[in-house]
Each structure stands twice: as C-alpha cells, then as structure tokens.
Amino acid sequence: MIQFKDVHASYDEALPILKGVSFTVERGEFVAFVGTNGAGKSTTMRLVNGLLKPDAGEVLIDGMSTTELKTSQLARTVGFLFQNPDRQICCNTVREELLFGFKALGLAGPEADARVDALISEFGFDPDEDPFLMNRGARQLLALASIVVLAPPVVVLDEPTTGLDYRECVKVMDIVRQLHEGGTTVIMVCHDMEVVADYASRCIVMSDGQVVDDGPTFEVLRNSDTLERASLVPPQIVAVSMELACAVPRLASRPVGCANTVEEMAAAIVDERSAQ
Numbered sequence: 001m002i003q004f005k006d007v008h009a010s011y012d013e014a015l016p017i018l019k020g021v022s023f024t025v026e027r028g029e030f031v032a033f034v035g036t037n038g039a040g041k042s043t044t045m046r047l048v049n050g051l052l053k054p055d056a057g058e059v060l061i062d063g064m065s066t067t068e069l070k071t072s073q074l075a076r077t078v079g080f081l082f083q084n085p086d087r088q089i090c091c092n093t094v095r096e097e098l099l100f101g102f103k104a105l106g107l108a109g110p111e112a113d114a115r116v117d118a119l120i121s122e123f124g125f126d127p128d129e130d131p132f133l134m135n136r137g138a139r140q141l142l143a144l145a146s147i148v149v150l151a152p153p154v155v156v157l158d159e160p161t162t163g164l165d166y167r168e169c170v171k172v173m174d175i176v177r178q179l180h181e182g183g184t185t186v187i188m189v190c191h192d193m194e195v196v197a198d199y200a201s202r203c204i205v206m207s208d209g210q211v212v213d214d215g216p217t218f219e220v221l222r223n224s225d226t227l228e229r230a231s232l233v234p235p236q237i238v239a240v241s242m243e244l245a246c247a248v249p250r251l252a253s254r255p256v257g258c259a260n261t262v263e264e265m266a267a268a269i270v271d272e273r274s275a276q
C-alpha cells in the first residue's frame, strides 16, 4: 500500500512543486495520474520510488517511510519505467539488459537466468540484439521487460505510451494489463485519455502541485468541473455522450447520454432507435 500524507516537495526549496498531496493506493489497484504539463505528476512518481524525498509530510510504502527505506529495498518493491527508455537502458545486449536489475540487486544466478530466458521468448526478443539499434517502440518494450522480469509488487509508469504508434501502444499496455491482472499494483502517468479510460480503474487529477480530483476513471472523466480545471479532454465517446446529454436533457439519464465505450454507445443507439 502507498500512502501520501500531506506531502510537500521541491527541487529547490524556494520553489514548491507539490503543495500538500494526499492519497492512498491499495494493493492491486490500477491508478492513472493525469493533468497539465508541470502539474507535478512525474514529481509524485519520483517520490513513490524514493528518487525524491518529501520536504514535509510522509510517503509510506507498506507503512514504511521512504526516508527510512534504503534505495535497494525500494527498488525491490517499486519498478519504475522512465518516460524515455534511453534513461533506463545501459547494456550492450538485450540479455544483459534484462539481467542488469538482478545483478544490481545482488540476485544474479540460475533462477535469474531462467526468468530472463523465459521473458526473452515470451516477448520475442533477440537476446544478442544491441538495444540502442532497436526502434523506439522495441526499446520501450525492453525497458518495460527489464521491470517485469524482476516482478516487483508495484510498477510506476511515467507516460509509457509517449512516442509509440498505435500497435506498439497496445502491445505495451496489454503487457501492463497482464501485470495488473497478475496482482501487480500499477501507477501510471498518462496524457492519453483514451489509454487512461481503457486501462485504469481510478484516476487522480493533479493541477499546480495539488490533487484536484480522485475517483473511478469514468466518474472523473465525466466531471465537467474537473475537465475544465485540469484542462483535460475526455475520451471521444465520453465527449460525444456528454454532448448529447447536454444538447438533449432527456438523454442525460438514457444509456446514450452515459455511454463510456464504443460498445456501450453502439448498444445505446440501437436501444434508442428501437424505443422510438
């Protein structure tokens, strides 16, 4: 469980970045952090993995403050995918890259080798390929695989789909979904509201270093005040159903005015037509 209690944080104490952030993420949740550029989302992620410590307040991981936990202890609990995979990749071959985390944590050995080999075949990697010659999507997959292989109970993903085409995005996010279904807690910063809507069950909205909304994803993404306050554009189907409900008030309580997905909207339109 991850708990932020009235957390204040900065890179330079004269310029506060987080201004009293509080939330709790329970084991097994899939939470998306959204908000405008500079809202403090990545800073919040750096506090989760202990790269940054709070100026005031507390960040607790399973009840232990990150100021007391050693970096190596935190690294075993929280896997971190950087926004740019090139900040993470440092080895000359895919196999070495996947073994790197085990070596850094002092866990190299036959079991680690077996896990790496299994993952290489699962992801379809060439173990001898130079990661720096792989394309952007493949490097992102490798960076994600280097976390998955360590099986941390929590993964933090800072904009995992930025710079990926649709096919690569689905591939990366399907792996994240499988991780979550296997019991991993997922915390993700994401600017793509379609991805947020498709994968996260809870959404925390940040603006100017504070949490301005926190709740089930579609409740948050259908809240006009939140959307305006954090300059968010909802997923297209949500936008269409909200527009319909606004333009024709009787539709607000009908499925067509509440549809969140393509499937729900298609079924709602069929219902609406057969009710006429």
Ligand SMILES: Nc1ncnc2c1ncn2[C@@H]1O[C@H](COP(=O)(O)OP(=O)(O)OP(=O)(O)O)[C@@H](O)[C@H]1O
Pocket (backbone or CB within 6 Å): 011, 017, 035, 036, 037, 038, 039, 040, 041, 042, 043, 044
């Ligand atoms: N390493 C750093 N040193 C100094 N200031 C920083 C550093 N990283 C971020 N900041 C500043 O902290 C503020 C919050 O940045 P942060 O990256 O947390 O926001 P964000 O919500 O993740 O934005 P984005 O969506 O653009 O990544 C910004 O004003 C940013 O310039």
